[in-house]
Amino acid sequence: MTGTNAGDPDGYVDIAVVGAGPSGLYAAYYAGFRGLSCAVVDALDEPGGQVAALYPEKPIHDVAGLPGVKGRELVAALVAQAEPFGPRYLLGHTATTLTPRGTGWTIGTDRGRQVHAGAVVIAAGLGRFVPRRLPCAVPYEGRGVAYHVPDPAAHRDKDVVVVGGGDSAVDWALTLAPLARTTTLVHRRGTFRAHAHSVKQLLDSPVRVLTDARVTACHGTTRLAEVEITQEAGTLRLPAQELVAALGFSAALGPLADWGAALEDGLFRADPATRETSLPGVYAVGDGSTHPGRVPLISVGFGEAATAVNHAAVALRPGSRLAPAHSTDPDAAGGGTARTWS
Secondary structure, three states, X not given: OOOOOOOOOOOXXXXXXXXXXXXXXXXXXXXXXXXXOEEEEEOOOOOOHHHHHHOXXXXXXXXXXXXXXEHHHHHHHHHHHHOOEOOEEEEOOOEEEEEEEOOEEEEEEOOOOEEEEEEEEEOOOOOEEEEOOXXXXXXXXOOOEEOOOOOHHHHOOOEEEEEOOOHHHHHHHHHHOOOOOEEEEEOOOOOOOOOHHHHHHHHOOOOEEEOXXXXXXXXXXXXXXXXXXXXXXXXXXXXXXXXXXXXXXXXXXXXXXXXXXXXXOOEEEOOOOOOEOOOOOEEEOHHHEEOOOOOOOHHHHHHHHHHHHHHHHHHHOOOOOOOOOOOOOHHHOOOEOOEEEO
């Protein structure tokens, strides 16, 4: 199969990628590298998925070869990497239906568009994210209380309280400490879920760390001004013009869960060797997929994306080799032009 009319928004592409997060963007690059036309469908209005929407300024430390990169910088680099191969982006469209079409598939969106493809790579992460709220902080949401940090500079010279014990809470506390007047991290347990290295950095930083503690009350008039923190020894009242409740998110696959692919614990079950789901020609990569022993890292998602595309390439073009050419080969330079479908 070939994507001869890939320029038609309702035409055919070799591979349709659902999700424009890091794994999806890398799948788009790899499709182009294998000479396959590609469309990328995402509910958000810009590429990057949850990284762009929730953590654009958060440092990411587990991408090979990059000691530290901000979310928005990683997304920009992934878009630029795919650019020479001309992926088509259908942004602001939620993929809702998946129906067989000949030997391939048709994806329908909530805005009435269709993408016909020989193969599908689901890279939608964990789907739609809803923050876990801090009850006492709800009245101040948008008025000093947030669940992620789009712009760290907005916290400059303020008293900041971060709530949580996972990687996001620790990373945000470390990121905001050099900017804020004071930074306090409040965690309800005595130990952290965050990576050990990050916790060591936290304990060596100027951040005030309160464990076995809870934020039990918030005070202010038009905006948040103070919080009450309860520990076994009593209640502490601290100034806080900004509170970041990094308590995690609940997620759901939404319409994708009804596509008929086998699920396990709410995730797409994928063959670890090929990333194919129980639906032929439909692959799943990234944190929305699972197999025994899978490690949920961005770098793992990159490898899964390459694996899925390479196996799809063989299925779409029988006789082609599974192992791709080296990226330094002359015929791997691309030549398309990326385009956003309206």
